[in-house]
Amino acid sequence: MNPDRTPAGDAFATFAISVLRLAGHLQTAGDALAKPAGQTSARWQVLAAADHAPMTVADAGRALGMSRQGVQRVADLLEKDGLITYADNPAHQRAKLMALTESGKAALETIQARQAVWANALGEILGKKEIASATQIVTAALQAIEKQSLPEG
Amino acid sequence: MNPDRTPAGDAFATFAISVLRLAGHLQTAGDALAKPAGQTSARWQVLAAADHAPMTVADAGRALGMSRQGVQRVADLLEKDGLITYADNPAHQRAKLMALTESGKAALETIQARQAVWANALGEILGKKEIASATQIVTAALQAIEKQSLPEG
DNA sequence: CGTTAAATGACAATATGTTGTCAAACTCAC
DNA sequence: GTGAGTTTGACAACATATTGTCATTTAACG
Numbered sequence: 001m002n003p004d005r006t007p008a009g010d011a012f013a014t015f016a017i018s019v020l021r022l023a024g025h026l027q028t029a030g031d032a033l034a035k036p037a038g039q040t041s042a043r044w045q046v047l048a049a050a051d052h053a054p055m056t057v058a059d060a061g062r063a064l065g066m067s068r069q070g071v072q073r074v075a076d077l078l079e080k081d082g083l084i085t086y087a088d089n090p091a092h093q094r095a096k097l098m099a100l101t102e103s104g105k106a107a108l109e110t111i112q113a114r115q116a117v118w119a120n121a122l123g124e125i126l127g128k129k130e131i132a133s134a135t136q137i138v139t140a141a142l143q144a145i146e147k148q149s150l151p152e153g
Numbered sequence: 154m155n156p157d158r159t160p161a162g163d164a165f166a167t168f169a170i171s172v173l174r175l176a177g178h179l180q181t182a183g184d185a186l187a188k189p190a191g192q193t194s195a196r197w198q199v200l201a202a203a204d205h206a207p208m209t210v211a212d213a214g215r216a217l218g219m220s221r222q223g224v225q226r227v228a229d230l231l232e233k234d235g236l237i238t239y240a241d242n243p244a245h246q247r248a249k250l251m252a253l254t255e256s257g258k259a260a261l262e263t264i265q266a267r268q269a270v271w272a273n274a275l276g277e278i279l280g281k282k283e284i285a286s287a288t289q290i291v292t293a294a295l296q297a298i299e300k301q302s303l304p305e306g
Numbered sequence: 307c308g309t310t311a312a313a314t315g316a317c318a319a320t321a322t323g324t325t326g327t328c329a330a331a332c333t334c335a336c
Numbered sequence: 337g338t339g340a341g342t343t344t345g346a347c348a349a350c351a352t353a354t355t356g357t358c359a360t361t362t363a364a365c366g
Contacts, residue, residue: 003266003270003273004269005272005273005276006168006273006276006277007276007281008273008276008279008280008281008284009269009272009273009274009275009276009277009279010271010272010276011274011276011281011284011285011288012273012275012276012279012284013272014284014288015284015285015287015288015291016179018288018291018292018295019172019175019176019179019291020176020179020180021218021295022176022291022294022295022298023172023173023175023176023300024218024280025295025297025299026169026173027173028173029287029298030279047297050272057208064178065174071195090206104198107286113156115166116156116157116158116162116167117156118301119158119163119165119166119169120156120158120159120161120162120164120165121162121301122165122166122294122297122298122301123158123159123160123161123162123163123164123166124159124160124161124162125293125297125301126161126290126293126294126297127161128160128161128164130290130293131161131164131165131167131168131290132164133286133287134168134287134290135164135167135168135171135289136225137279137283137284137286137287137288138172139171139177139281140167140170140283141175141275141279142175142276144181144275144278144279145175145178145179146178148271148274148275148278
């Protein structure tokens with residue numbers, strides 16, 4: 001005997017499914033935006049983090065909400081491809097600072113230019129006000145989930 | 154010189170990031186909901202699809218928006234664990250139909266009961282009307298992205 | 307029928323990301 | 337200082353999912 005879902009619970013379940021589906025499409029779109037620069041969503045994220053400020057792999061992991069090991073893997077690939085370098089960190093011997101190379105900056109700019117065109121087009125279609133209100137609910141859902149403890153298992 | 158983002162484009166970019174972040178949390182929550190039944194989000198999805206109607210692995214892939222190879226991998230694990238069986242398909246020699254075993258049904262019900270409690274709580278917090286309007290924008294974004302061709306690379 | 311096109315499962319390679327473990331480096335209280 | 341706890345990178349094992357390829361099966365069409 002499963003407990004029935006309330007109308008609000010039902011609405012939330014539908015919302016969750018839609019969000020997961022949209023996230024999949026956004027991921028695909030991100031890969032497509034990054035592809036002409038020879039990159040992927042994952043590499044783009046790390047490039048953008050390193051561009052925002054010089055930071056260690058562990059820093060980027062926290063900023064991106066990913067494990068530092070996952071970021072490390074991508075960063076090592078970016079370094080091998082010459083898009084970033086590991087610069088000495090005066091504050092830590094082992095934890096080097098990621099820095100974009102000229103090649104890395106060029107790749108990131110290519111992607112960001114395409115992303116702007118893409119986001120502008122979708123923003124136009126959906127409407128700024130509508131997007132803002134949806135963002136508010138999405139953010140509220142984020143906070144609610146973070147706070148909430150799951151039903152005991 | 155990157156093209157600037159319009160206000161609406163900016164709003165959409167923020168929205169997209171929020172959606173991706175929420176999706177990550179939903180994924181984590183889904184895993185937590187499925188864990189007491191010894192399952193994961195991926196397995197739960199396949200179980201739910203097979204429970205909804207007997208279908209082949211390729212059918213489930215289409216229903217879930219996943220590659221049939223990905224579903225196959227999960228389905229093989231579920232079969233190995235005795236949660237589903239591959240039943241003969243009168244319409245196809247090789248493409249068997251997935252069917253839940255008693256054990257699979259029990260696992261799915263356990264998960265669904267927990268999911269209902271979780272969704273009801275979050276629905277209560279966020280409000281049915283707000284969730285419905287956000288769902289509408291999320292759905293509209295989905296459709297817009299599907300239609301839209303990306304800027305040429 | 308028979309030929310061609312599409313769908314399917316099997317298999318492999320790859321991408322992405324997590325968790326766990328370890329030793330080295332750092333931080334902080336004492 | 338020194339010792340305990342934390343952070344970090346390195347390495348390994350695994351989960352999830354995609355893409356590509358192949359042979360087999362099914363479907364469509366003349």
